[in-house]
Amino acid sequence: SREGGFGLGRPALPEEVAAWDWDVRPDGVGLPVGEGDVWTGEELFVDYCSACHGDFGEAVGRWPVLAGGAGTLTYEDPTKTIGSYWPYLSTVVDYVHRAMPYGQAESLSPDETYAIVAYLLYLNNVVDDDFVLNQDTFHDVEMPNADGFFMDDRDETEVVAWTREPCMTDCTEGEVEITMRATILDVTPEEDEEEASA
Amino acid sequence: MSDGKSFSPSRRSFLTASAAAGGALASGKLVHAQAAPDPAIIDPQPWRQYLGPGVDNAPYGMPSPYETEAVRRTVPWLTADQVSSINFTPLHELDGIITPNGICFERHHGGAAEIDPAEHRLMINGLVDTPMVFTMEDIMRFPRENHVYFLECAANTGMEWAGAQLNGCQFTHGMIHNVQYTGVPLRLLLEEAGVQTNGRWLLAEGADAAGMTRSIPMEKALDDCLVAFKMNGEALRVEQGYPLRLVVPGWEGNMWIKWLRRLEVGDEPWHHREETSKYTDLLEDGDARRFTWVMDAKSVITNPSPQAPITHGPGPMVLTGVAWSGRGTIPRVDVTLDGGRNWHQARMSGPSLDKSMHRFYYEFDWDGSPLLLQSRAIDSTGYVQPTKEQLREFRGENSIYHNNGIQTWYVNENGEAENVEVG
Numbered sequence: 001s002r003e004g005g006f007g008l009g010r011p012a013l014p015e016e017v018a019a020w021d022w023d024v025r026p027d028g029v030g031l032p033v034g035e036g037d038v039w040t041g042e043e044l045f046v047d048y049c050s051a052c053h054g055d056f057g058e059a060v061g062r063w064p065v066l067a068g069g070a071g072t073l074t075y076e077d078p079t080k081t082i083g084s085y086w087p088y089l090s091t092v093v094d095y096v097h098r099a100m101p102y103g104q105a106e107s108l109s110p111d112e113t114y115a116i117v118a119y120l121l122y123l124n125n126v127v128d129d130d131f132v133l134n135q136d137t138f139h140d141v142e143m144p145n146a147d148g149f150f151m152d153d154r155d156e157t158e159v160v161a162w163t164r165e166p167c168m169t170d171c172t173e174g175e176v177e178i179t180m181r182a183t184i185l186d187v188t189p190e191e192d193e194e195e196a197s198a
Numbered sequence: 199m200s201d202g203k204s205f206s207p208s209r210r211s212f213l214t215a216s217a218a219a220g221g222a223l224a225s226g227k228l229v230h231a232q233a234a235p236d237p238a239i240i241d242p243q244p245w246r247q248y249l250g251p252g253v254d255n256a257p258y259g260m261p262s263p264y265e266t267e268a269v270r271r272t273v274p275w276l277t278a279d280q281v282s283s284i285n286f287t288p289l290h291e292l293d294g295i296i297t298p299n300g301i302c303f304e305r306h307h308g309g310a311a312e313i314d315p316a317e318h319r320l321m322i323n324g325l326v327d328t329p330m331v332f333t334m335e336d337i338m339r340f341p342r343e344n345h346v347y348f349l350e351c352a353a354n355t356g357m358e359w360a361g362a363q364l365n366g367c368q369f370t371h372g373m374i375h376n377v378q379y380t381g382v383p384l385r386l387l388l389e390e391a392g393v394q395t396n397g398r399w400l401l402a403e404g405a406d407a408a409g410m411t412r413s414i415p416m417e418k419a420l421d422d423c424l425v426a427f428k429m430n431g432e433a434l435r436v437e438q439g440y441p442l443r444l445v446v447p448g449w450e451g452n453m454w455i456k457w458l459r460r461l462e463v464g465d466e467p468w469h470h471r472e473e474t475s476k477y478t479d480l481l482e483d484g485d486a487r488r489f490t491w492v493m494d495a496k497s498v499i500t501n502p503s504p505q506a507p508i509t510h511g512p513g514p515m516v517l518t519g520v521a522w523s524g525r526g527t528i529p530r531v532d533v534t535l536d537g538g539r540n541w542h543q544a545r546m547s548g549p550s551l552d553k554s555m556h557r558f559y560y561e562f563d564w565d566g567s568p569l570l571l572q573s574r575a576i577d578s579t580g581y582v583q584p585t586k587e588q589l590r591e592f593r594g595e596n597s598i599y600h601n602n603g604i605q606t607w608y609v610n611e612n613g614e615a616e617n618v619e620v621g
Binding site (some may be wrong): 001005006008009010011012016017020021023024025026027052061062063064073074076078080082085086087088090091094095098099102103105106148149150151152153154157158159161162163164166167168169170171172175176177178179180181182183185187188189 | 271272273274275277278281282307308321322323324328329330331332333336337339340361362363364365366369385386389390401403407408409411459460462464466468469470471474475478480482483484485486487488489490491492494504532536537538539540541570574576579580581582583584588589592595596608616617618619620621
């Protein structure tokens with residue numbers, strides 16, 4: 001630290017802050033001005049999103065699944081989507097507006113963003129098909145998994161359990177057995193394969 | 199240099215020769231007598247006869263052409279494409295604690311942004327007295343610090359939650375690198391803007407096509423975070439955030455925002471995509487941990503390992519590996535040869551720095567029988583690296599991130615190593 005600072009840099013102009021600061025928070029702070037409905041969103045989604053995410057958010061190939069999966073979080077293979085997992089609607093608005101479509105970020109207007117998000121909510125059975133999303137109706141939406149998260153508690157649980165002098169000799173009863181082997185699965189890239197694709 | 203077959207020293211003959219010399223010294227007798235004179239000695243060697251390249255041959259040098267294995271590798275099926283994806287540091291080819299810049303693993307969400315530093319800006323806005331803009335030239339005029347830190351992806355070893363899957367420590371543990379950063383304490387930049395008293399959180403944002411963002415508590419931001427512009431002495435590599443990246447010591451790699459362009463001060467966290475949909479840890483009961491920032495103590499044996507088998511046969515051998523903790527240093531690593539039944543304290547060698555990689559060795563005479571190798575890190579807080587079973591008891595198998603469980607390599611009679619789990 002230096003008293004009075006270093007006097008480096010310059011004040012940011014309001015236009016500059018506005019150009020870069022469009023992040024959105026769960027309480028709605030930062031929401032853009034505009035609105036969009038489910039069916040406008042469907043048309044936009046088919047044009048801009050469905051090539052990767054599928055017509056109904058079910059995804060193509062390994063691209064992210066955006067809809068469905070409700071109630072699967074305790075399954076052996078959970079399907080974590082906007083509807084089944086994401087806690088906040090603000091995250092959907094923020095992320096779609098900021099980073100999508102993949103490879104053409106910063107191209108969606110606030111109206112387009114709201115419409116696409118409204119369609120995503122509809123696909124996830126969170127809203128009806130006559131829903132219009134804007135800064136006001138944003139606050140009416142309840143995300144199904146809003147209460148599904150809690151603050152990191154490793155310090156109170158795991159760290160306590162594992163901070164103790166460990167065993168050094170005769171720590172197991174008898175010989176140790178192999179229970180699983182990576183070579184049986186055989187999914188590691190081979191050198192030849194890599195060279196062929198390089 | 200191109201005619202490799204006539205004079206290339208074979209790795210095997212080199213190791214055999216050293217083993218013979220070592221054995222003779224230790225026991226007073228020759229372990230491997232040489233039947234005929236060694237051509238590597240009695241034949242004239244081209245590098246002894248002919249001149250090598252001059253000093254203007256390589257303004258920026260590359261490793262020996264014989265060192266072809268120390269390269270980043272990827273696993274294509276892990277991600278939908280190779281742009282929002284991951285590759286892996288070749289840990290089995292490295293020694294010491296510093297990762298060379300050219301083989302530090304990469305993780306991008308929108309590819310590696312190629313930025314002209316003259317057009318790069320860092321903005322600080324939000325709950326500050328004066329929103330500010332800095333050029334790279336401005337940032338270079340603040341006082342600097344140098345620190346060595348590990349950067350581990352939160353998903354390192356994530357493919358191994360449900361069992362042994364990938365065969366090699368590069369793939370199971372290679373989403374990590376350890377370099378020396380030169381940068382400005384984040385605190386000094388924030389002070390220039392003047393953080394207001396209700397400014398308890400910081401949003402860091404990248405300039406890349408993913409618009410990567412994470413919320414960081416102000417306490418951490420003011421403590422030890424750096425805004426770094428150099429790694430291992432030279433400018434950041436493009437794929438590591440050139441010209442500017444955030445350094446968040448001990449915390450999961452996703453928070454180390456690359457191509458850093460904006461810092462916003464707020465009174466609440468933002469709960470953005472990378473801290474809700476991603477980088478949250480689903481537990482067995484369907485609830486998920488959020489804000490699991492710190493990377494716990496962890497270690498792996500890098501040699502021998504599936505990509506680095508024992509090729510020299512029985513006798514003296516060097517077992518080595520790396521250990522690290524987001525909570526401090528690693529004063530001790532234990533090693534077992536029998537799957538955790540009996541443990542031996544390894545020998546630490548090299549610098550022991552806070553939130554950095556540590557190098558350990560365990561030398562022993564291998565009798566040629568199969569081994570079940572494991573390493574167990576114990577950090578400066580007394581935390582003992584858990585087994586995978588212990589982790590699963592608390593978390594189940596679906597938390598994706600933060601797998602710091604003990605790794606087992608099975609080494610057979612031929613010295614070949616395999617990724618296994620034991621019970």
